[in-house]
Amino acid sequence: AALLSPRMSLVKPSPTLAITDNAKAMKARGMDVIALAQGEPDMDTPANICEAAIKAIKGGQTRYTAVNGTAELKRAIARKFLRDHAMTINPDDVIVCTGGKQVLFNALVSTIGEGDEVLIPAPYWVSYPDMVVLAGGKAVSVECDASVGFKLTPELLKKAITPRTKWLILNSPSNPTGSVYTEADLKALGQVLKAHPNVLVMVDDMYEKLLFDGAKFATLAQVVPEIADRVLTVNGVSKAYCMTGWRIGYGHGPSWLIGAMSAIQSQSTSNPSSISQAAALEALDGPQDFIAAHNVIFQRRRDMVVSMLNECAGITCMKPQGAFYVYPSCAGVLGKTTPKGVKINNDFDFANALLDEKLVAVVPGSAFGLAPYFRISYATSDDILKDACQRIKDFCASLR
Numbered sequence: 001a002a003l004l005s006p007r008m009s010l011v012k013p014s015p016t017l018a019i020t021d022n023a024k025a026m027k028a029r030g031m032d033v034i035a036l037a038q039g040e041p042d043m044d045t046p047a048n049i050c051e052a053a054i055k056a057i058k059g060g061q062t063r064y065t066a067v068n069g070t071a072e073l074k075r076a077i078a079r080k081f082l083r084d085h086a087m088t089i090n091p092d093d094v095i096v097c098t099g100g101k102q103v104l105f106n107a108l109v110s111t112i113g114e115g116d117e118v119l120i121p122a123p124y125w126v127s128y129p130d131m132v133v134l135a136g137g138k139a140v141s142v143e144c145d146a147s148v149g150f151k152l153t154p155e156l157l158k159k160a161i162t163p164r165t166k167w168l169i170l171n172s173p174s175n176p177t178g179s180v181y182t183e184a185d186l187k188a189l190g191q192v193l194k195a196h197p198n199v200l201v202m203v204d205d206m207y208e209k210l211l212f213d214g215a216k217f218a219t220l221a222q223v224v225p226e227i228a229d230r231v232l233t234v235n236g237v238s239k240a241y242c243m244t245g246w247r248i249g250y251g252h253g254p255s256w257l258i259g260a261m262s263a264i265q266s267q268s269t270s271n272p273s274s275i276s277q278a279a280a281l282e283a284l285d286g287p288q289d290f291i292a293a294h295n296v297i298f299q300r301r302r303d304m305v306v307s308m309l310n311e312c313a314g315i316t317c318m319k320p321q322g323a324f325y326v327y328p329s330c331a332g333v334l335g336k337t338t339p340k341g342v343k344i345n346n347d348f349d350f351a352n353a354l355l356d357e358k359l360v361a362v363v364p365g366s367a368f369g370l371a372p373y374f375r376i377s378y379a380t381s382d383d384i385l386k387d388a389c390q391r392i393k394d395f396c397a398s399l400r
């Protein structure tokens with residue numbers, strides 16, 4: 001360990017992956033564990049997309065491609081921006097990366113100087129702060145609790161911006177809360193951002209397609225075009241197209257930034273998989289109707305999970321309009337004791353005791369920067385969810 005870089009003391013492995021791994025290990029020991037910690041759709045990649053990949057292999061698309069993505073895929077991404085956001089973009093201002101994660105990483109590494117601050121509304125996706133720190137910056141968490149629907153407000157933003165602010169990160173629909181920023185929300189934030197021309201905005205639209213109750217998607221660069229020249233819009237095929245293992249994400253932004261990100265990529269991983277790029281092309285250009293079908297399933301699960309959680313003593317759960325997560329509060333169980341005699345002092349204790357005593361794995365809210373909450377992923381079957389929620393209900397009822 002003495003040989004590790006000092007930087008490593010600042011970075012921790014993803015807690016969601018750690019909990020999923022722990023649950024998997026318990027399962028392998030024969031325990032009846034239900035893991036609600038995973039961040040991926042439980043549906044398979046659609047067949048037409050898999051076929052496109054097989055065709056690419058057989059057709060010899062097995063070599064290096066252009067470092068930041070094939071011209072065909074970048075044109076398809078430009079068509080997607082036009083179709084979904086009425087934005088006419090230049091395919092040259094697009095970068096294709098190995099997952100959405102690499103888009104974020106390239107952008108932070110290529111822009112952050114020592115001491116630069118990155119505003120991250122909390123609760124946040126676990127990787128943002130660690131990526132910022134790895135890049136040499138300072139992650140500044142801005143608490144956005146249930147009273148503001150877990151969303152950044154113009155007032156909170158105004159208060160958080162300093163002369164050192166380099167980036168603001170926005171994520172809608174949100175992991176871990178499922179909250180969705182409306183067009184009006186983004187316009188209001190845009191008003192504040194207009195007064196701060198040196199702040200870049202990273203807009204993580206990874207869950208764009210997962211929306212319920214007729215909610216409409218909005219993205220900052222479209223609704224506040226005046227600041228589009230400092231917005232990096234990040235998206236990918238992982239969640240919408242059930243392609244988490246294929247590792248394709250993409251970003252659109254100002255050419256100086258895309259150029260710098262491409263330089264980093266050219267000296268680290270080079271192009272994302274040629275085969276996955278061919279599959280992503282089919283995902284974006286092919287039929288989209290299964291997305292609505294999936295959303296019907298996710299919405300039904302969300303309704304069941306939210307209503308069962310709200311029946312648990314001491315738990316309150318908001319009903320979000322996107323992604324496949326809920327973020328219930330466990331404030332009402334703090335101070336209580338489990339049947340095994342464990343006192344629950346915080347959300348970490350709650351998640352640990354729930355796994356130990358009822359074999360349900362959830363992620364404590366402290367991992368996402370806002371306590372006392374926990375995150376449940378409902379990207380699993382109705383029967384499993386029902387069983388899990390019943391166990392949580394029994395667990396809460398057993399607390400004294």
Ligand code: PLP
Pocket residue numbers: 039098099100101102125171174175204206236237238244247248249
């Ligand atoms: N952004 C958010 C909010 C996510 O939840 C995830 C994946 O969990 C990503 C980005 C990264 O997606 P990818 O698997 O394409 O790297």
